[in-house]
Amino acid sequence: MTIVASASAASSPAPVEQGVGPLLRGWREQRRVTQLELALRAGSSARHISFIETGRSRPSEEMVLRLAEHLDVPVRDRNALLLAAGYAPHYPRTPLDDPSMDALRAGVEQLIQGYEPYPALVVDGHYDVVAANRGIAMLLEGVPEWLLTPSPNAMRLTLHPEGLAPRIRNLREWRGHLLAQMGRQIALQRSTSLRALYEEVAAYPVPEQAGFEPEQSVPRFALPLRIEHDGRVLSFVSSISTFNTPMDITVAELAIETFLPADPATVKYLHSEGI
Structure with missing residues (x-):
């Protein structure tokens, strides 16, 4: 996708x-x-x-x-x-569909497609999904169409009770992580639109059928996302990358999030699916 x-x-x-x-x-x-x-x-x-x-x-x-x-x-x-200060703006904001962004779009799509079968996506500063690979499409199977169109939002997709939330086994931890991440971003950027999104997703009811795993007592190098898919529990740790020294607002606000399998069973399953 x-x-x-x-x-x-x-x-x-x-x-x-x-x-x-x-x-x-x-x-x-x-x-x-x-x-x-x-x-x-x-x-x-x-x-x-x-x-x-x-x-x-x-x-x-x-x-x-x-x-x-x-x-x-x-x-x-x-x-x-x-x-x-009385000066002209220094940084342009170029739409991603502008021809001057062709190389950027092609490079980003090549990057996330090359990460398959592992999930990867690109979001803008408001967490709207700009691009996603087939690993993400697999995780989104069964999500209602209205959450996917016209412009899917990663936070809504993850935390909405009709989205991925009921499938996330450690929803309490993962939800807290995402809300804290948004809170830090709001503090740094003073974004009214991002605050509105935060208030929206923070108010979502937690699905009653969502499984809550007890907090792990074993040492972990990062908080995993543990999500059910086709009767299996897949485990991932995420990494976020941004562009260095951006000279355009659109590029500055893009973030590439990749999900690395956190256990051998997840690796085996993703490769067996032939994504």
């Missing part, structure tokens, strides 16, 4: 009317960095940082980008900082 769609907005730009100073101060405080620490990182002075934050000094475009880099501000919000 391959799905290609335009990435959705993951966060709402901060209001430009606030001015760049208060916005930068907000990011600095959120990152728990002092003015002196930020100045040292950016090759400036604490006084200059203070002047920028209070509006007594207008930072150059290069300085805005440098401070945003050292504060690990998401690419989308760096554009908001530039606008607030």
